[in-house]
Amino acid sequence: MDSQGELAPAVASILEAARARPTPAERVAVTPRDLPSALARAEAAGRVPVVAEVKPTSPTTEGTDERDPVELARGMVAGGAAALSVLTEPEHFGGSVETLDRVREAVDVPVLRKDFLLEEAQLDAAEADVVLLIARFLDDLEGMLAAARERGFQVLVEVHDREELERALDAGADVVGVNNRDLANLVVNLETFESVAPHVPDDVTLIAESGIADPADAARMRRAGADGLLVGTGIVRGGGSVEANTRRLTTPMDDS
Numbered sequence: 001m002d003s004q005g006e007l008a009p010a011v012a013s014i015l016e017a018a019r020a021r022p023t024p025a026e027r028v029a030v031t032p033r034d035l036p037s038a039l040a041r042a043e044a045a046g047r048v049p050v051v052a053e054v055k056p057t058s059p060t061t062e063g064t065d066e067r068d069p070v071e072l073a074r075g076m077v078a079g080g081a082a083a084l085s086v087l088t089e090p091e092h093f094g095g096s097v098e099t100l101d102r103v104r105e106a107v108d109v110p111v112l113r114k115d116f117l118l119e120e121a122q123l124d125a126a127e128a129d130v131v132l133l134i135a136r137f138l139d140d141l142e143g144m145l146a147a148a149r150e151r152g153f154q155v156l157v158e159v160h161d162r163e164e165l166e167r168a169l170d171a172g173a174d175v176v177g178v179n180n181r182d183l184a185n186l187v188v189n190l191e192t193f194e195s196v197a198p199h200v201p202d203d204v205t206l207i208a209e210s211g212i213a214d215p216a217d218a219a220r221m222r223r224a225g226a227d228g229l230l231v232g233t234g235i236v237r238g239g240g241s242v243e244a245n246t247r248r249l250t251t252p253m254d255d256s
C-alpha cells in the first residue's frame with residue numbers, strides 16, 4: 001500500500017502513464033457551460049439528470065468501441081442527457097483530447113473532461129466545461145482546484161469515502177462526485193454512494209458515478225440524494241442504441 005491507499009494494478013498503471021504524459025506550454029481560458037444549471041434544467045423538464053460518458057474502453061471492459069464519438073454524443077443528447085463526459089485518457093480508456101474537442105463542438109450541453117490529472121499544466125491540454133479532479137491522487141487538492149477555476153473550468157471533485165469528502169469540502173469543492181468503483185479492486189458497489197451522500201451539504205451539487213446499469217439503479221441513486229448520475233457502460237454497452245439506452249435512464253421510474 002502507498003500513500004494513496006491500495007490501488008489496483010490497472011490504476012497504478014494509469015497514474016504512471018499520466019505522470020509520463022507531456023504537458024502543454026500554453027495556458028487555456030474557458031467560458032464554461034454551467035453543469036449544475038444543466039442538471040437542474042433536466043430535472044425541471046421531468047428527466048433524470050444524466051451525465052452520459054463517451055468511453056471507448058476501460059480496464060474493466062472488453063474490446064474497444066470503434067463508433068464515431070460525435071455520433072454517440074449526439075445520440076446521448078437526443079436521448080435526454082443533461083451533460084456529457086468524455087474520457088481523454090489515451091492508454092487505458094482509448095480517449096483523446098481531439099475527441100473531446102469534436103464532441104464539445106458538436107453539442108451544446110456541458111462537457112466534462114474525464115482524465116487523471118496530477119499536475120496543473122495538464123489542465124491546459126484541453127478546453128472543457130468541467131474537469132475531473134480525483135481527491136485521492138492530489139495532495140494539493142485546493143491548489144489544483146484554484147488552478148482549474150483560474151482557467152475558467154468548473155470542477156467535479158471525485159471522492160470514494162467520507163475522509164476524501166471532508167478533504168474535498170475543505171478544499172472548497174461545490175460539485176462532488178462519489179465514485180462507486182473501489183480503486184483497490186475496481187469492483188462497483190452502489191452502497192458506496194449511499195454511505196457518503198448523507199454527509200454532503202445541501203448546497204453542493206452531488207453526482208453518483210459508476211455502476212449505474214439500469215433505471216432501478218438510477219432511481220436508487222436519486223433516492224440516496226444524487227443531483228446527477230454519471231453513466232458510461234450502461235449507455236455505451238447497454239444493448240440498444242446509445243439514444244435508446246440514454247432515454248431509458250433519463251426517463252424516471254414511477255418511484256424516482
Ligand SMILES: O=C(O)c1ccccc1NCC(=O)[C@H](O)[C@H](O)COP(=O)(O)O
Pocket residue numbers: 010011053055058059060061179181186188209210211212230231232233234
Ligand atoms: O471504468 C473503469 O474500468 C475504470 C477503471 C479504473 C479507474 C477508473 C475507471 N473508470 C472511470 C470512471 O469513473 C467511469 O468511467 C465512470 O464513472 C462511468 O462508470 P460506468 O458507468 O460504470 O462505466
